[in-house]
Amino acid sequence: MAPVEFVQENQSLSMAQGTIRGLHFQSEPFAQGKLVRCVEGAIFDVAVDLRHGSPTYGQWAGATLTAQDCNQLWIPSGFAHGFCTLVPQTVVAYKVTAYYSRENDLGLAWDDPDVNVAWPDVADPTKLSAKDQVQPRLADLPSYFEVAN
């Protein structure tokens, strides 16, 4: 992997078990790689490949991250990211490779059936933010990222 430089570190607290955040990404020139860890509690962390031309375009990968295990997940640029908290009072910290940009802050529906993320049973759609209740489906997104075959 090419060296990366982190420019910002974020932290978020979710009080309720089953809180879903995502799926989020920023477009160029503020596309972000994210290094995600759980500093309190536990999450199911998810990445979705948005790179047109990628053999894994539209596919997802997930991992359980816990404060106890101190494990981390690297989400490369070109992937949407989201998580579901597995226990109450969960704190997630993530370093990012580009600054936050409201204009470039974009999303994908957490429950897009074409992506079909296997969210944990505790996932609670009533805990979605207002913006995450209306994110578009993958099929309706323009091509923000492309890779050569």
Ligand SMILES: Cc1cn([C@H]2C[C@H](O)[C@@H](COP(=O)(O)OP(=O)(O)O[C@H]3O[C@@H](C)C(=O)[C@@H](O)[C@H]3O)O2)c(=O)[nH]c1=O
């Ligand atoms: C992420 C971020 C948000 N904000 C502001 C915007 C808004 O007013 C408030 C809350 O932002 P959001 O609703 O986007 O927060 P949140 O839903 O926690 O967004 C995060 O979700 C996870 C899954 C990610 O992958 C992150 O990159 C980020 O998109 O904080 C910043 O000022 N700087 C930042 O870096």
